[in-house]
Amino acid sequence: MNPEYIERLEEAGWRFVGRSDDGSRMEIAELDGHMYFVASQFHPEFKSRPLRPSPLHLGLVKASLAHHNGSEN
Numbered sequence: 001m002n003p004e005y006i007e008r009l010e011e012a013g014w015r016f017v018g019r020s021d022d023g024s025r026m027e028i029a030e031l032d033g034h035m036y037f038v039a040s041q042f043h044p045e046f047k048s049r050p051l052r053p054s055p056l057h058l059g060l061v062k063a064s065l066a067h068h069n070g071s072e073n
């Protein structure tokens with residue numbers, strides 16, 4: 001993420017909710033007003049397991065089920 005664009009992206013509705021320990025890298029971003037729009041720089045799939053899915057992937061499945069069932073909460 002080019003630091004020059006962070007402020008403009010945040011003004012457009014992006015929320016950078018995960019940053020590196022030193023704050024220099026944007027690791028997780030969400031888009032306000034969208035049911036489930038997440039971007040990640042890290043790789044949660046490396047630790048995800050069938051009975052212990054990563055929170056990022058589990059959230060996607062839950063949002064998909066909610067959308068399918070007509071509830072967008």
